[in-house]
Amino acid sequence: MGSRGALGGLPFAVVVGWAVWHLLELTLWRGNADPGLGFVWLVSFLLxxxxxxxxxxxxxxxxxxxxxxxxxxxxTVQIPVYNEDPQALRACLESVFAQARPVQRVRVVDDGSVDGATGEPLLYDAERAFLLRHAKRHGIEATWDRTPNRGKRWAQMHVLCEDDADVFVTLDSDSVLDEQAVAEGLKPFADPRVQSVAGLVVPLNSKTNLLTRLTTVLYIPFTRGLRSAQSVLGSVLINSGTLAFYRADVVREHAGVYERETFRGVPMQMNDDSMLTMYARLAGRTVHQPSAVCFTLVPDRARHYFRQQLRWMRGTTVRHLWWLRHMPVRSLAFWMPVVEYAHLILALLVPVGVLVTPHLRAQSGSLAWYTLILGCAMNYLVSLRLFAIRRTDETLGHQVLMFALSPVAGLWRLMVLRPLYLYAMATCWQIGSWGTRSRVEVHVAPAR
Structure with a gap:
């Protein structure tokens, strides 16, 4: 790991040095340059x-x-279920029983799943029988409850508020644990200051189509970039609900409040992961454990993908407003939305500045060229983290192909996700319970 750190720091220093040199030459050292644009570029790097x-x-x-x-x-592992593909749910349960470090309890709560075609209750009799049978065989306590549909937070707290475990593990029903995930995820708790641990989330169906490949690359800046950096500072701000570990007292302490959060009078059921993480951060350190790996199904159709992105973006906007209002100015949580909004403002102001300033408009070709080169360099630099995980179901050639998609992912982020984020910010009050699952959305491909 030490050599990887040096390997990452060296190209970063080279790229930044090269970028600063050429951008200063472009914006400051030429006679008709605009110092303001040079300042904007430097701020962009600081972000x-x-x-x-x-x-x-x-x-x-x-x-x-x-x-x-x-x-x-x-x-205790808690698995909320709503309109899940039965094969995905079975794989999830199998991965829990296959853990090298056994857990003491598994609690599944079906939040009133329904068949999207008929409107009839969607029952998981075979999966429930599998859970209870294998739990008994492994000496693990297990429960399976079906509740009226009230949202993910209610499904979680249905059993956790009275559970006497030391650590709660939240696990999505469309996700599969690496066999060492629990053993690795518990290690940071050796530090009594640590209150929550984020697992490393990796797309399971990355090879399904171009969208899932693109999503895999788009995951990297957050799951293996920003979250990792926050972890170094002991201040992870958003665990992934896909796999996260919490000291149980943190969750129990907020039972009754957590599931009743509202925004503009509307029940706030999305962004459950950021709320639990913030409870933990207020109590101590929150970290990321990159060796606790969980593989999750990502949307493989455009409609599902955009609904999921809107849900996440709206929830993030609400949480940003919460941080700005309630967190102290000295905290990382306060400054993260400031940085995010600075990114958005710069993305809007720089093109406008080029259009309305004659001498910058004359340099627009050079600016576009430098922007393209720098954008590709930065995207490739971030995507080096892709090679930090070795997968038995992926060849090195496939990883190289994914790495090559990095500039495409950057362009997608700029041209598609940024405008979508602006729309999500403007409509952030449109929040629902599960958001994307009016029916089973992603199916597990049959084994060959």
């Missing part, structure tokens, strides 16, 4: 503060003296 820091992340380890305390933790 990428997380890029070198993320390479400093190291997985937490446990000493022999700390091992008994970690082994003695009672762990």
């Amino acid at each position: 990428l503060w997380w890029l070198p820091i993320c390479w400093l992340e190291r997985p937490a380890t446990v000493t022999e003296s700390e091992r008994p305390g970690i082994d003695g933790l009672r762990v």
